[in-house]
Amino acid sequence: MNIAERLGLAVWVKDLKAARSLGRMGNIHYISKRLKxxxxxxxxxxxxxxxxxxxxxxxxxxxxxxxxxxxxxxxSKKINSPHI
Structure with a gap:
C-alpha cells in the first residue's frame, strides 16, 4: 500500500462562501472565519x-x-542535553 505525499496549504481568501469550493482541489482541514x-x-x-x-x-x-x-x-540532541 502506497501512502500519497500530502502538502498543506494556507489559502487566504476574500470570501468564505466561495472558499468552500476549494474542497474540489483537496481536503479542507480548517476554515478560519476571523482571519479568513x-x-x-x-x-x-x-x-x-x-x-x-x-x-x-x-x-x-x-x-x-x-x-x-x-x-x-x-x-535526539535535545533529549540528551543537560537541563539548564
Missing part, C-alpha cells in the same frame, strides 16, 4: 499545478505552502 483563511491538504505530486490554479481564482488573496517538510524532527 482555509487550510487545505493537496496531493504533493501535483501541488505546483494546483497552487497555480488556486492563485488565479478571483476570491484568493495569496497561497502559502506548509513549512513542515523543512522542520527537523530529530530530537
Amino acid at each position: 483563511y482555509v487550510y487545505l491538504y493537496v496531493d504533493g505530486r501535483t501541488a505546483d499545478q494546483l497552487i497555480h490554479r488556486i492563485e488565479r481564482l478571483p476570491y484568493v488573496q495569496r497561497v502559502e505552502r506548509s513549512q513542515r517538510t523543512k522542520i527537523s524532527l530529530d530530537f
Whole structure:
C-alpha cells in the first residue's frame, strides 16, 4: 500500500462562501472565519499545478505552502542535553 505525499496549504481568501469550493482541489482541514483563511491538504505530486490554479481564482488573496517538510524532527540532541 502506497501512502500519497500530502502538502498543506494556507489559502487566504476574500470570501468564505466561495472558499468552500476549494474542497474540489483537496481536503479542507480548517476554515478560519476571523482571519479568513482555509487550510487545505493537496496531493504533493501535483501541488505546483494546483497552487497555480488556486492563485488565479478571483476570491484568493495569496497561497502559502506548509513549512513542515523543512522542520527537523530529530530530537535526539535535545533529549540528551543537560537541563539548564
